[in-house]
Every structure is written in C-alpha cells, then in structure tokens.
Amino acid sequence: MKLAYIFPGQGSQYSGMASDFSKYESWDNYAKVANDVLGFDLIEIMDGDEEVLKLTENAQPAIYLASYVAFTELKKCFREPDFVAGHSLGEYTALAVAGVYDFETGIYLVRKRGEYISQAMKPGEGSMAAVVGVAIEEIEELVRKYDGLYIANYNSEEQTVVSGKSESIKSFVKHLTENGKRAIELKVSGPFHTPFLESAREKMAAEVEHIKFRQPKYPIVMNSVAREITDPEQIKHYVLEQISGPVYWKQSIDRMIALGVDEFVEVGPKNVLTSMLKKAKLNAKHFSTLIETKNLTEGVTGGR
Structure with a gap:
C-alpha cells in the first residue's frame, strides 16, 4: 500500500516553534537561509509574541520553515512518500519537498503570499x-x-x-x-479562499510568472482540483487558484485513498490534520512520533 506526506496550513503556528524545532540537526542551516532570504529575523518572531506571529505574512513562512525542517528530518528515518499534499499554505511546502522549486524560492513565495493576502482586504472586514x-x-x-x-x-x-x-x-x-x-x-485576519482575495492571486501570478517550476519527484494532489498533478505549468496554475478559491481537502484525501494510500503522515508543527484524519478512522501519524520511535529504538540497540 502507499504513503502520503501531508503538510499543514495557517493555524499550526505557535510561539516557541523555533525553540522546539531547533533540536533538529537541519534547523540551523534552514533557519539561517530563511532569515537571509527574508531580510529579517523570522526565528525571533517564531519564539515571540503570539499576536505578531499569527499575522498572515509571519505565520506562513514560520510554518513553511518548520514543516520543511520536519520533512528533512523525517526522510532520514522513514521511507519516501508516494504522494504529497498540503492544506492551503501547506501546498507550497509540498511543492518544495517535491523539488518543484527550492527551499529559498518557497520561503520567499509564502512571505509574499502572506503579504498580498493581508493587503487584499482591510483587517476586520x-x-x-x-x-x-x-x-x-x-x-x-x-x-x-x-x-x-x-x-x-x-x-x-x-x-x-x-x-x-x-x-x-x-x-x-x-x-x-x-x-x-x-x-x-475563527481568529483569522481575512476571508481566505474567496474571490475577495483575487488581487492577492493576481500579485502572486506576477511573482511566479518567471519562476521555472520543475517536474515533481512525488505526485501532488492539489487543493483546487483534488487530483494528482505532475505537469509544472498546471501546478503553477492550480497553486494560484487556491488563493481565491476553495480548498477541497476532504476530496483530496478521498482521492489519495482511491489511489491506494493507506497511511498519512503530517509533517509540520501541531497535529491539526492528524486529528482530523483520526476522527475519520484513517491511519494517520504525526512526523514527531516516527522520529521519537526511531530514537528510542536506537537507544535500546545502543544499550545492549
């Protein structure tokens, strides 16, 4: 049977993320790259005031960074996925881990996505x-x-x-x-995934226009159509569509099940997607439990 890695969206952020994820070997490298690309201290924000962190333009790169580090650590001790998918913002992480673009491009895009979404409608409206x-x-x-x-x-x-x-x-x-x-x-800053964000979609279209998307290493089941997409130009189209259109997450999960997926691993902070899948009686785990299991096993082996 088959395995899917799934990546969370906004709402998975929390103050103290940087401290928690700094225990992972790959953290320092990717945290430094993220700060260099963004031109400010994202790590300080991730461990700072909750109200500042939850701003869309901060939460999105914070979740992307943590999720990418989680993937980097997970692939050291667990098999590669047959499919990937991401909920809303998480789709950008899925594209990065599938090699559609590099980590640096992804962190830049999710920051811009957050900025443009924030600009699309006045707070409170x-x-x-x-x-x-x-x-x-x-x-x-x-x-x-x-x-x-x-x-x-x-x-x-x-x-x-x-x-x-x-x-x-x-x-x-x-x-x-x-x-x-x-x-x-919900405590959110705007009407995500609606036509009110059409201006954000248009600005993001200008951002990705000159970025070369590559063929993904893993098929990506995309939010906008709930089916697997591998053509780079179609991926570019559909990742823009979900900014101002609905997220068909249940339908995406159903599609992966139809394709033979019987195990889901959530790769990122918190366990929002895992909880949702477990309520539906599906086989879902959080990446941290797999890493902890491996560490415990190695500890037992080493002690003999």
Missing part, C-alpha cells in the same frame, strides 16, 4: 467560521442566503469552513447556534 456536524448540502444552501459568503474549506465529513464578509459570518454563526448547530468564528 473579512472573517471565517468553522461548522461542525452539519451536512455540506445544508451549508451550501445556507451560504447562498448571505451576501459575500463562500465555502472556503471542505475539510472533512464533519467540518466545513465558510469565509467572507465579517457581518455575514456573524449572522451565519448566530443563525446556526440559535438552531442548535455548532459554528465558531
């Missing part, structure tokens, strides 16, 4: 909400009744995320909670 335990058909019908509201993430059978104008999000959440449903407004 857009928001997102997670809906739990409501059928997707019901959510799709309800969303159409609100101005400037869209489905942003098809995360799982249980969880869907809607995105759009703040006032519509608040009304939407109020309606669901008053009717005994679970809906929670």
Whole structure:
C-alpha cells in the first residue's frame, strides 16, 4: 500500500516553534537561509509574541520553515512518500519537498503570499467560521442566503469552513447556534479562499510568472482540483487558484485513498490534520512520533 506526506496550513503556528524545532540537526542551516532570504529575523518572531506571529505574512513562512525542517528530518528515518499534499499554505511546502522549486524560492513565495493576502482586504472586514456536524448540502444552501459568503474549506465529513464578509459570518454563526448547530468564528485576519482575495492571486501570478517550476519527484494532489498533478505549468496554475478559491481537502484525501494510500503522515508543527484524519478512522501519524520511535529504538540497540 502507499504513503502520503501531508503538510499543514495557517493555524499550526505557535510561539516557541523555533525553540522546539531547533533540536533538529537541519534547523540551523534552514533557519539561517530563511532569515537571509527574508531580510529579517523570522526565528525571533517564531519564539515571540503570539499576536505578531499569527499575522498572515509571519505565520506562513514560520510554518513553511518548520514543516520543511520536519520533512528533512523525517526522510532520514522513514521511507519516501508516494504522494504529497498540503492544506492551503501547506501546498507550497509540498511543492518544495517535491523539488518543484527550492527551499529559498518557497520561503520567499509564502512571505509574499502572506503579504498580498493581508493587503487584499482591510483587517476586520473579512472573517471565517468553522461548522461542525452539519451536512455540506445544508451549508451550501445556507451560504447562498448571505451576501459575500463562500465555502472556503471542505475539510472533512464533519467540518466545513465558510469565509467572507465579517457581518455575514456573524449572522451565519448566530443563525446556526440559535438552531442548535455548532459554528465558531475563527481568529483569522481575512476571508481566505474567496474571490475577495483575487488581487492577492493576481500579485502572486506576477511573482511566479518567471519562476521555472520543475517536474515533481512525488505526485501532488492539489487543493483546487483534488487530483494528482505532475505537469509544472498546471501546478503553477492550480497553486494560484487556491488563493481565491476553495480548498477541497476532504476530496483530496478521498482521492489519495482511491489511489491506494493507506497511511498519512503530517509533517509540520501541531497535529491539526492528524486529528482530523483520526476522527475519520484513517491511519494517520504525526512526523514527531516516527522520529521519537526511531530514537528510542536506537537507544535500546545502543544499550545492549
């Protein structure tokens, strides 16, 4: 059977990330490269104030760096994946580890992506909400009744995320909670994965226009279409599409299962994707448990 590495998106950041990931051998090298490319101290931000770190333009390169280091360490002790995929921002990490572009290009792109997303709509004008335990058909019908509201993430059978104008999000959440449903407004800086971010998509298109994307080492199941893509020009097109369009994550997981994947490993900080897959009764692990298992095994062997 087959293995997929999956990479998390925004929301996986936390203050203290740099200290936690600095225990890995490859950390110093990639942290230095990241700071050199960005021209500021990302590491200080990763260990600093939570409010500063969660800004989109900071959170995205922070998660990318940590996830790339996690992949570098994991491949030393675990087999290579048959497929890769990333949730939203995580797709950029998946492209880097598959060799579509190098680490430096990726850290530059995710910083720019964060900046352009932040510029697309004034803070406070857009928001997102997670809906739990409501059928997707019901959510799709309800969303159409609100101005400037869209489905942003098809995360799982249980969880869907809607995105759009703040006032519509608040009304939407109020309606669901008053009717005994679970809906929670998220602490985010904008309406991700909606047409409101079209200006960000256009600016990112200008950024990637002159970057040569290479054939990936591993097929990438992409957010925008929930199927594996290997053609570099198609990859470039679809990674831009997901900025202002929905993330078909559940459909991407379903596609990988259909392709024979029976094991998923989340490669990055926190375990958001792992938890989601475990709730769906799928075989999912966090990269850290695999590294810890290897270290324990080596410790036992060395002690004999």
